[in-house]
Amino acid sequence: MPPGRPPRQADIARIAGVSQATVSVVLGGNRAGVRMADETRRRVLEVAEDLGYVPHPVATRLASARTNMIGLYTFRTTFPTDVADSYYPILVGVEEAAASLGQDLVLFTGTTGGGTHSAAAIRRVRIADGCLFFGRHVPGEPIARLVDSGFPLVYIGRRHELAGRIPYVGADYVTASADLVTSLHDLGHRTIRYVRENDDAPPSADREHGVRRAAPDAVLTRLEHGTLPVDTVRGWVRDGVTAIVVEETDTGAAYTAVRRALDAAGLSTPDDVSLAVLGRPPTPDGGVTGFEVPFRAMGGQAVHLLVDLITEQETVPQRLLRCPPVAGRTAGAAPKRS
Amino acid sequence: MPPGRPPRQADIARIAGVSQATVSVVLGGNRAGVRMADETRRRVLEVAEDLGYVPHPVATRLASARTNMIGLYTFRTTFPTDVADSYYPILVGVEEAAASLGQDLVLFTGTTGGGTHSAAAIRRVRIADGCLFFGRHVPGEPIARLVDSGFPLVYIGRRHELAGRIPYVGADYVTASADLVTSLHDLGHRTIRYVRENDDAPPSADREHGVRRAAPDAVLTRLEHGTLPVDTVRGWVRDGVTAIVVEETDTGAAYTAVRRALDAAGLSTPDDVSLAVLGRPPTPDGGVTGFEVPFRAMGGQAVHLLVDLITEQETVPQRLLRCPPVAGRTAGAAPKRS
DNA sequence: CTGAAAGCGCTTACAG
DNA sequence: CTGAAAGCGCTTACAG
Incomplete structure (x- = not known):
């Protein structure tokens, strides 16, 4: 030898x-x-x-069909430069679960090889036993091919594409948003303003859905350029708005805009107006009423679901996780009607 | 089909x-x-x-061609729960470079499969074309086997084990530390106190080496339990110490201890005493004199070196990156000798 | 220019 | 109870 x-x-x-x-x-x-x-x-x-x-691990794997590698395909950089990003806890959950199940993780960045999410890039995920997908949008054609061929995949975040055939683990934004608005209603708020960004990805749509279910009369403002004029906010309060509900996304744009406008207008919460966020605002702003998004659990469950799919266990292929409410200090009882 | x-x-x-x-x-x-x-x-x-x-990457690999997958083996969780962790920028650099070179990244967590960094866990990296290693310690035996068998690997961080045969990309802590201390000397400081943690990993040893080279007389204090009594610091200043040099590591324990002691003692920098950190303190504390550690570049270069090794390019297999000084406001001219 | 064969190092039926 | 064979999906000599 x-x-x-x-x-x-x-x-x-x-x-x-x-x-x-x-x-x-x-x-x-x-x-x-x-x-x-x-x-x-x-x-x-x-x-x-x-x-x-x-x-020799390679020979071992070739001879025994599975590789014990699961993929993670992100339609963006895997490691966001902005660490405060909500995406990060998902990664933590994914890695934790993968390790505990003895799975190695293969990162596919999609941007690899120049072409942005070319069919070829997505196809490459087949090198793993199955793959997690994460991103606001679904490139229909390549994903459909994977699903049709029986390749195990799981989206992180709810998806309705492909006639609902995409397995996913998402957050139940609808219920959480509805509950939050209902709690405002319970506090006596009857005139609610709802501010959201101008983006139609599922997380945004779900939140709006939840808000409308609980407060069909709430008036919606879509943020055009990420800012909100001070006078607009003043006008709302003058016209009887007692609570503002704001969408929360990765960028936090809507929340930031509202917070700035309130500060500039000299309006304080919850005294002048109540404020609730459909999620968690950026860390420095503690104490804001809203709800928790279980990012980490989403990552972990997605891995478990994927492995179940790979090993062909009986399982529920679409899961919505509960978002626990955060009490906060920015929402209070509505003033008596004059 | x-x-x-x-x-x-x-x-x-x-x-x-x-x-x-x-x-x-x-x-x-x-x-x-x-x-x-x-x-x-x-x-x-x-x-x-x-x-x-x-x-099929496994078949490809077995038939002895390349898989275009490079491994990343961490002797810890890949995604640290504490995001402020210095480890994070390394990941960013690794991913960036891997993507630009068309390499997929396979995460090996080491903790996979129960056994902590068992030889078996480390062996698994052979699935990839080559592997990056990152961690304070080197499990000699398994790493030696990999190196001996010609498997391409690169450590992130300087290593001297295996008679210096381990390729690495590290930070030049020695030079940066020496330069920092020299700059204090230039400011007139003659009595310098050096505080470090009680850990002997290369980054710590290198820093000490640099300090001693520039200031052989500097007295060293090893932090026993991560705290520094207020009286101790008062005593130093009373005894003529005009500058304190502190080690900086992931935990930031030494810096934190010194900062707390100074605050508690009512000593301000740079008026009562100058303060310099061998690295960057945690973000909230801006303006501290020290140096930058090029984590991101380390990750990127490690990937490039690894790919060079895999493709058998001529290359320098051990690289030390420069740590640029950070001027800061905590170090100033030493008071005139009394 | 193209195909048939051998082989990478292992596992898993399948004969003895 | 044990060995010889086939095969995992690919690459790389080697013949035609």
Whole structure:
């Protein structure tokens, strides 16, 4: 055996005077109920030990269909430069769960190879046993191919595309938003203003859906350029608005705009007007009434769901996680009607 | 082709009416100067596209070509829960470079499979073409095996183990620390106190080395339990210490301890005493004199070095990156000697 | 220019 | 109970 080349089963077999397959059986534990004569087993193990044998993982994987690698395809940089990004906790959850299930994680950045999310880039995920997807949009054609071919995949975040055939683990923004608005209603608020960004991804649509369910009369303002004129906010309060509900997304644009306008207008919460956020505002602003988005759990559950799909377990392929309310100090009882 | 099974070269060959080997040659680019009739090539490529073919990375690797996957083995969680962690920028740099080189990234967590960094866990990295390692310590035996067998690997951070045969990309803490202390000397400081944590990993040892080179007389204090008594600091200043140099690590323990002691003692910088940090303190504390650690560049260069190693380019296998000084406002001219 | 064969190192039926 | 064979999906000599 030349130096520099790791020993293989064939080397052991030759020295121990048995077949390579026998070595495989002995070293692979006693799977499939195969039994070996003790003497044979002993000799094989001894030679293996002597040679410092270590199985070649690539060969092992090729011979046994699975790779124990799951993919993570992001339609953006995997590691956001802005660490405060809500995306980060998802990664933590994904990694945690993957490790606990003995799965390695393959990162596909999509931007690899120049073409932005070319069909070829997406196809590459097949190198793993299954793949997690994360991003605001679904490139229909390539994803459809994967789903149709039975390739196990799970979206992180609710999806309705492909006639609802995409497995996902999302956050229940509808219920959380409705509950939050209902709690405002319970505090006596009857005239609510709802501010959201100008983006129609599912998380935004779901929040609006929830708000409308709980407060059909709430008037909606879509932020055009991410800013809100001071006078507009003043006008709302003058006209009887007692509570403002703001969408919260990765960028936090809507919340920031409202917060700035309120500050500039000299309006304080909850005294002059109540404020609730459909999520969590950026960390420095503690105490804002809203709800928690279980990002980490979403990542973890997505991995578990994916592995269930890969191993063909019976499972619920579309899951919505609850977003626990955050009490906060920016929403209070509505003033008595004048 | 049954649904659920990804297409393989044999499928393409059958449909295109050529041999599997021909498919391999066409799809593998025109290696080995093999040429194909344009018509054959076209047909194969077309069928491959139709079928959404993607090479099986494990088979590719076993047949001893490349997979274009590079591994990242961390002796800890890949995504630190504490995002402020210095480790994060390294990841950003790694991903950026990997994407730009068309390499997918495989995350190996080491903790996978229960055993902490068992030899088996480390062996798994052979699935990739090469692997980046990151962590304070080097598990000698498994790493030695990899290196001996010629498997390409690169450590992020300087290593001296295995008789200096481990390729790495590190930060030049020695020079940066020496320069920082020299700059204090230039400001007139002659009695310098050096505070470090009680850990002997290379980054700590290198910093100490640099400090000692520039100021052989500097007295060293090793932090026992991460705290520094107020009286101790008062005593230093009373005894003529005009500058304190503090080690900076991930935890920031030493800096935090010194900062707290100074505050508690009512000593201000740079008026009562100058303060310099061997790195960057945690973000909220801006303006501290110290130096930048090029984490992101380290990650990026490590990837480039690894790919060079994989493709057997001539290259410098051990690189130390410069840490640019940060002027800051906590170090000033030493008071005139009394 | 193209195909058939051998082989990468292992696992898993399948014969003896 | 054990060995020889086939095969995982690919690449790379080697013949035609």
